[in-house]
Amino acid sequence: MNEQVSPIQLFLLALPVVNATAVLFVPGLVGTTAGRDGWMAPILAPVVVLILIAIFRPMLRRWPQRTFIEVGREALGPWVGGALGILFAGWCLHTAAVVLREFGEVLSSTMLPLTPLTVILLLQVVAVAWISRNGLSALGRCAEIMIPINNVFIVIILLLATRDADFRHLQPVLEHGPGPVLRASIIPVAWFGELVLIAFLWPRLKQPRKGPVALAYACIWIVLVLSFGSAMAQANFGPVVPRLSLPTLVVARMISIGDFLERIEPLLIIVWVADNFVKLSVFHYVTCETIRQSLNLGRASVLAFPAAALMLVLAVAMFEHVTQMSDWLAHVLPLYAPFVEVGVPLICIGAGLLVGDRRSLGSR
């Protein structure tokens, strides 16, 4: 594994994995469930990341240079381990396709209503396949340029929105007790669980043990942005929030500074396109890498374009319309995503630790 990233690059890769989509969707969702206390919901969600760190840490200590797919394949044999790896890759590709579809739906509903969805998605998919083929280092460098700009931009947009913000909308705090907040904090968990991809990339760090730290910092920043975004949506729109599908976008539309900066939501969409590009690239890269490691193939780069094509077809064909997608997101995804996100690493690493000493896994 000569393709390496630095802890800062990993930190920056982790941000869009959650934020690319969560910044737009989470404020509305938590606002619906927890009302004016919605901004507190993201704070509890990173618990799932703590679970991930707890699972991955023993592996990191034992085999800092190996991914859990490799450990699982070694411990459970090529058939069971490989199957688990393919399951993980399938989840990865599937989730990426869903993300891609969400991306396309938002884009075509806000900016390009007349452009065919396939055209919009095709361009993004080609970009994703290209960077993934060029490797993790290149992706890390891309993230280093794009993600700081994007995050600064999002924070500036949210700060500009303070003009119309009325923070009395956030009071009284915890009117209905902690119940709704706890229930609402389940929502961002789905996004934070996707950070398992970043844990997958830990072995690619120059110092793999810095991985959990980078991820923890990333979680802190993500929580800050999500909380701030939810609070701004609430402060700007108060009880109307549940009726807005993408409150953050409406917040951006409301901005008007000195009759000069007005209606800047297309700029937010631009940032969001770039964020989604990095997020999808991480998914795509991990998909290809997982397939390579599960099947013990030579290079992952040959998989880049086929996997991207599959992703595009899935994204276009999986749902007929947005309503179907929302229904699927609400009812099907929560049933199987956590099992793959947490379950597959747990089985692989657990088996590795159990079998490890007997077969002297670490020797290679």
Next chain:
Amino acid sequence: MTQSQKSWTGRAAEPWHDEPVSPVVKQNKARLQQVFGSPADLFFREVDAPGGPMVITAYLDGLIDGSRLDRDVLQTLVLESGGPAGTPELPAPGGTALSTLGEVAQQILDGALVLFQEGLTVARAFQIQAYPTRAVTEPEGETSVRGPKEGFIEDLRTNLSLLRRIVRTPNLRLEPMTLGTVTHTKVVLVYLQGLAREQTIAEARSRLQRIDVDSVLDTSTLEELIEDNPWSPFPQLLDTQRPDVVAGHILEGRFAILASGSPTALVAPIGFGVFLQTSEDYYERYWIASLVRLLRFFFASLSLLLPSLYVAVMTYHQELVPTALAMTIARAREGIPFPALIEILLMETSFEALREAGLRLPKAIGQAVSIVGALVIGEAAVRAGIVSAPVVIVVSTTGIASFTMPRFSGAITLRILRFPLLIAAGSLGLYGVTIGLIFLMIHVASLSSFGMPYLSPWSAWSPQGLLDVFLRAPRWQQRRRPQTARRDATARVEYGLGPTGRNGSDM
């Protein structure tokens, strides 16, 4: 003499190449005349003083110093040939022994005076070259108000001496090699031993040695042959005509390539940020240098993006424009027969044509072209209602922005990339621009210059590395050399060297 196609490329040695120098001097002369084809400028001078062996000198007129030929060579030969039979010692540098005709021919072509002596099977070469060279002047493309005004010229020896006079250490390595099977161009790899990374230098050396072409007319030939990604629109080596720029770069662990006949040195490994720097930045005070750099970054991005942003916003996202401005633009665009994309493409193309037309014309006519062009395009086209005034403003701002880029080779890249972005903006609006930028970013992030990431100062994310990218921090702040230097040679300035009231004199 029939010369096969193959020998013309000079790759296979010609039959006379390994022929030994004959002890009979007249025969050597005859052979040389045959090999060179009795040209107008190949001169022989026979000295056959009584009592001594016969001596013949051969040289190319125009490559050697006539006065030294008279004073040092002929006088010595005539005066000393009466003495004991031996090899005459000439008061001239050189004296290299040559044993084959090939070596002799090469030395003559290099401008040496070759001396044959009756009875000896070795000839000797004396270096008394003198040929017309241009004066050392300030390069036109890289002028500076403050700082040295020397520039490279076409003569390699002069260029190397300019460098030697700036960096006076035996660690300054000048590795010679000869490239071009026909032109036999001298190429020198310059670096600082102990500061440059060994693997980078080894890579540069092997890439240069791999070159197998007939001619090297300029360092640009080498550039195209040693780039990491030959298809990229981005230059991966910096071209400069200033010795102080080369010195500054090799002091940061980079290497330079100079070639005889070329006033342009190549520098690598570099990142794209280098194309936004000038030597002036380092001679002016850091406040103005930093602010000017930020200005350049801003205008460089404008030169890439402004036309496509205009097209995207005017075609797809009119709501982004402040209301009053949108009204003004709408009024200006009223009655214009073309969509914004076509308007911009028309204007951009004519602007590029205008620039190209004015470039190579004599100065007097060039001005006429630009006046006519400005009048026709700026004034008449708007009056006639063919293009709108905002488009003229956008295109001319873009033109000015691309001129703020101090390095031509970098500015060209952005100029080219502007057009695909324009098409993307016209077809998909801001999404097209963003996707275009993402594609650009993927390419740049995957690019490297001699193993260094092309984005290295940014992607390094070390505060020290960034001190010399967007800003030009004061010298005493730039404590570390960039990544290009060897890892054990990063310390440049000691901590706390900044002038303060405490560590100066008592004043």
